[in-house]
Structure formats: C-alpha cells, structure tokens
Amino acid sequence: MKMNKKLKLAFCLFKYFPFGGLQGDFMGIAKECMDRGHKVVAYTISWEGKKPEGLEVRLLPVSGMTNHARYKSFAQLVHEYVKGESYDVLVGFNKMTGLDVYYAADVSYAAKMMERSRLHRYTPRYRTLMALERAVFDKGSKTEILLLTEKEKNFYMDYYGTTAERFHLMPPGISRAFLPPVNADKIGDEKREELLIGREKTVLLMVCTNFKIKGVARAIRAVSALPPEILRESVLLVVGKDNPRHYSHLAKQLKVLEQVRFIGTRSDVPQLLMAADFFIHPASVENTGTVIIEALAANVPVLTTDICGYSFHVTCAQGGQVVRDPFNQEELNQALSFMLTSDQRNVWQANCKKYIEHTDIFSRSQKVADFIEKVTL
Known part of the structure; x- marks a missing residue:
C-alpha cells in the first residue's frame, strides 16, 4: 500500500x-x-x-x-x-x-x-x-x-x-521485457539475420560493462578450447561498454578472431537473448549479476562463476552450469564444451521457465x- x-x-x-x-x-x-x-x-x-x-x-x-x-x-x-x-x-x-x-x-x-x-x-x-x-x-x-x-x-x-x-x-528486479513472447523464435531469427549470423550457428552471449572483471578474456579462452567441429559453428557475441582492443588481440592470438564479435552497447538485449543459445558470465568480481537473472528469464541456459551473487539462481533453477571458486580456466573450458555438446539444452530451458514462474525476480x-x-x- x-x-x-x-x-x-x-x-x-x-x-x-x-x-x-x-x-x-x-x-x-x-x-x-x-x-x-x-x-x-x-x-x-x-x-x-x-x-x-x-x-x-x-x-x-x-x-x-x-x-x-x-x-x-x-x-x-x-x-x-x-x-x-x-x-x-x-x-x-x-x-x-x-x-x-x-x-x-x-x-x-x-x-x-x-x-x-x-x-x-x-x-x-x-x-x-x-x-x-x-x-x-x-x-x-x-x-x-x-x-x-x-x-x-x-x-x-x-x-x-x-x-x-x-x-x-x-x-532481484528485472524488466518483464526479458520474458520471451510467443513469437520469440521469430524475433531471434530476425535478430540473427540483422547481425548476419546463420541459424546453424551456436550463439554465446555476454553482456557487461567492464570486460576485465566480467570475464571476457576467460570466455575467449574457453571458446578457443572448444573441439574444432564445435568451434567452427560457434559465435561469442560480446555486448557492452568497454574498449575491446586488448580482447580482440587475445582472440587473434588464440586463432578465434572470426568467432568473437564485439557489438558495443545495445538497447535490444532482450531480443539478443532470444537470438542466443547460451549465456556466459564468468566474472571474477560480481556482487549480483543481474544479467544472469535476465538470461534465466529469457529461458537461455547460463554458464557462470559462483563468485557472482546471483549464481545460486542458476543452481536452484538447474538452468546451466556454475564454475566453483577458486577459478580454474580448465574447469570453465570443460563446462562450456559440455554445455555445447550436451543434449540437455531443452531441459535447461524448461527448468529456467519453471523456476522463473515460481520466483520473484x-x-x-x-x-x-x-x-x-x-x-x-
């Protein structure tokens, strides 16, 4: 009242x-x-x-x-x-x-x-x-x-x-705009077309404003460790306000520059989530991680680190994978490879939907x- x-x-x-x-x-x-x-x-x-x-x-x-x-x-x-x-x-x-x-x-x-x-x-x-x-x-x-x-x-x-x-x-407090509408697949396809990403590609989405502490380098290294046949069909899409020069150089060194795209700040994150297959947020410092909740609300399976305050929502929802602290790059690599090769994606998506329906976010x-x-x- x-x-x-x-x-x-x-x-x-x-x-x-x-x-x-x-x-x-x-x-x-x-x-x-x-x-x-x-x-x-x-x-x-x-x-x-x-x-x-x-x-x-x-x-x-x-x-x-x-x-x-x-x-x-x-x-x-x-x-x-x-x-x-x-x-x-x-x-x-x-x-x-x-x-x-x-x-x-x-x-x-x-x-x-x-x-x-x-x-x-x-x-x-x-x-x-x-x-x-x-x-x-x-x-x-x-x-x-x-x-x-x-x-x-x-x-x-x-x-x-x-x-x-x-x-x-x-x-938590996120916008209901992150809940997928009935035509979410159509919106996702249109967003991929706008970004020139084929439907056959696996899109890993990151959304952050500080590339260093939110784990962009960790994500690039994990992508570079994917099996060659998976790597060829994967795209890491990084959204956010920061200078990507160092990270583009890292991607080039690891021979994954073609798989990593920086698209700056965006106002269409809900639509980008509809175009994504997985959400990755391997932060080293993160009190909460609202983007984690936004991804779960969009029914997108999440890979994150348990340093993030909201990582427990991924565990409770059974909506992805959480890499435990202290951080180990090899564990992140294995978790990403598992998620991209597993047949559990539909299960994780259904779990996200059920969890969000019964949780105040x-x-x-x-x-x-x-x-x-x-x-x-």
Whole structure:
C-alpha cells in the first residue's frame, strides 16, 4: 500500500551512464518513487544519456585528479548541497558518509583488499575507499543497508560489527521485457539475420560493462578450447561498454578472431537473448549479476562463476552450469564444451521457465521504494 505523504528524496550516485547495472537499478528505483508522487533529486559527478521527465539532476563540482579523490570530494559536497533542502531520506547508491539508506550493489572493498598485498593498505586510494565503506557499515553508523544478496553479510558483521537488523534483503528486479513472447523464435531469427549470423550457428552471449572483471578474456579462452567441429559453428557475441582492443588481440592470438564479435552497447538485449543459445558470465568480481537473472528469464541456459551473487539462481533453477571458486580456466573450458555438446539444452530451458514462474525476480524497485517510505514513518 502506497503512503499518502509525498516525500522529497536525495539520490546519490558517483556516475550515471546508460546500460550500467547499478545505473539501471538507480533509474528503476527513481522512476518507481516518482510514480508514487515523490520528488527525486539526483546528485552525481557526471551524467550520460537522457534524463527522465520529473527527475532533477544536479552535477557537483568535485575536485581531485584520481577517482578516489573525486569520490571523497563528492561525498563531502553532497552534505554541503543538501543542507537546508529538507530531504526526507538521503539514499546512496555508492558508499559515503551520512546516508539514511545505502543500496548495496558493490562488493566489499575490505574483503577484496584482504586478497591483495598489504602494501596496498598504505595508499591514499585504500584509505579513502575504506573510510567510505566504514562510514556505511561501522557499528556506530545508523545507515540502513539494502542487500541484493546474502553473500557478504556475515563478512560485514564480523569485520565492522554491523548489526543484523540493519540489513534488509531485496529481491532481484528485472524488466518483464526479458520474458520471451510467443513469437520469440521469430524475433531471434530476425535478430540473427540483422547481425548476419546463420541459424546453424551456436550463439554465446555476454553482456557487461567492464570486460576485465566480467570475464571476457576467460570466455575467449574457453571458446578457443572448444573441439574444432564445435568451434567452427560457434559465435561469442560480446555486448557492452568497454574498449575491446586488448580482447580482440587475445582472440587473434588464440586463432578465434572470426568467432568473437564485439557489438558495443545495445538497447535490444532482450531480443539478443532470444537470438542466443547460451549465456556466459564468468566474472571474477560480481556482487549480483543481474544479467544472469535476465538470461534465466529469457529461458537461455547460463554458464557462470559462483563468485557472482546471483549464481545460486542458476543452481536452484538447474538452468546451466556454475564454475566453483577458486577459478580454474580448465574447469570453465570443460563446462562450456559440455554445455555445447550436451543434449540437455531443452531441459535447461524448461527448468529456467519453471523456476522463473515460481520466483520473484521483478519487484526490487517496488520493494526498495516501500522501504524508503517505511524509514520515514
């Protein structure tokens, strides 16, 4: 039930650009809040793309030559700019001080740094990013935390002393556009024709905005290890915003340049999934992996790594294969080869369909808006 009181909300995000996972969540939640009649003001360092009607965007004049210095400056400026604005709730989509609500899409920086050399702990970057994370999770903080997965909850509680009652688990939130319509096969065929990919080809789809951490090199190596007769009929289609030069060079070195295509950012990902046979997401860092849920919703079998927070959905759905941590390239190679040569594809597809029909994967924006309203009561 929606509340009668109209709220004034400040949403804080380091950077907005189309097609980013966090940015998509930000936009979905902002639109849901505005649909409920609330005023949303977005504070950010930079904004790319269209601004939806009703959303006020304020670019803050940050200082600093490095990203971490600019993030620190942004966190300080936010509090200067919100003074006297009478906001009901200050919502952060990145870690910073003084938030009422933090949308926890990022992995823990402290946990990530524990795997690195101790020398990193003496850098300004480490000190800055740790301070921003501690501001949210420290036991003395009053920030309410919206978790997207349970993956790092225990770490935060052990490392920072965060109390359990400050964590609130949110469901996934994807568009129903990813559900295949009755004419999905026709749409998929048309998309293949547009991309000049024959129906006889096996299409492996990747969708990501950071090729390094989302595993594009891992995927290329796995493709190069396919049996020759399978490799000849396979295409790795990489969608996303990043520089493909290094990865094209790797594909050329491994003699699979003809099998790997980079097609940039796209607004037709649901249709691309209808054209795909498999979805691959072998990330090395991934708090959630919304694209995994999108592929399952499209009934496309998934190959991923269990470092991804949403990989458990693939296991629960029995909708593909999950490579266990610590990562081993040979295991990924074998898993990909198994999926492309197995007769289980139809079974995986049916399992995906059944799982999605009985799992809440759509309501995140609504549940986050519900919580934002609740904290004002």
